[in-house]
Amino acid sequence: MNDSVSTSAGSVSLLERIRTGEVLARDCPSREILNHVCSRWGVLVLVVLLDGMHRFSELRRKIGGVSEKMLSQALQSLEQDGFVERKALPVVPPHVEYRLTAMGEEVALQMDGLTSWIEDNLPRILAAREGKVAVG
C-alpha cells in the first residue's frame, strides 16, 4: 500500500523523502544498507574487523558457525557498500586482506555498541525471558 506522504499542499515529494534517507519508507535504499549491516553475519564481521586487518580464514575462525559461503557473501555486501576494503595479493597461495574503510569503522562502532550492550545485559535479558516463557 502507499504510506502517507503528500498530504497537504506542501510538495514533499516521495523522492525528497527518499533523498533524506527514511528507513521507515519501504522503498528507501537505506533499508538495504540496514539489512546488510544487521545481517546475521554482517554485524559480526564488522565487529571483528574493528580489531584490524583480517584474512578470510581468520575471520572464519573467529566467527563461530559461519560457513565459507555466508562469510564470502557478507564480505561482498559490505565491500559493495563501501564499509570493507578487500586487498588481494597476487601470490601463491592466495593472500587476501580485509579491513574496514573509514566509513566502515563508523558503522562498526555502532554495531559494537549494540553487541557490547547485549553482552553486558545478557543476564537481565535472559531473566526477563524466563519469566515469560517458563510457564508451562
Next chain:
Amino acid sequence: MNDSVSTSAGSVSLLERIRTGEVLARDCPSREILNHVCSRWGVLVLVVLLDGMHRFSELRRKIGGVSEKMLSQALQSLEQDGFVERKALPVVPPHVEYRLTAMGEEVALQMDGLTSWIEDNLPRILAAREGKVAVG
C-alpha cells in the same frame, strides 16, 4: 591464546581486545537476541517505539511494507526478550498498546544510533556503491 578474559569486564580497554567474546561464540544466547533486535522488522519497531506508545495498526502504518504477520512476530520476539511491553485493554473493539520497557529503551537507543547514522550517510554510501557496481 589471545583473550581468555570473559566476564570480569571493567578495566579492559575496548580497543585493545575488541571483544572476541560472547556474540562470536556460535552457541551463545546473545546471538539470538542480536538476531531479534537486528531483524528486518525488529529494528524498525524499536526505533518507532522510541517515540512512545503505539497501537498495532499505528506501527503497521508507520513501518512501510510490513505485513500483519511479520509485525506480530517481531513484536512477540521483542516482548519475550523483555524489550517491549504489551498491554491489551479488555474492550470492544480490541485496543492493544505497545511500548518500550526500560531495557527496551536502551537497545532502541543503540538501534536509533545505527539507523540515524545510515540515514545521515546514505549519500556517501550510495556514492561508494556507484563506484563499485557501475560500469566495468
Next chain:
DNA sequence: CGGAATCCAAGATGATACTG
C-alpha cells in the same frame, strides 16, 4: 588459501481468509 558453483533443507516472508 580463497573463493565460486551447485544442490538441497530450512526458515523468512507475504497475500488471503478467517476469528473474537
Next chain:
DNA sequence: CAGTATCATCTTGGATTCCG
C-alpha cells in the same frame, strides 16, 4: 481492531565439489 491460520514463494544457510 488485533490478531491467527494457511498456503505459496522467496531467501538463507550449509555441505559439497571444483578451480586458480
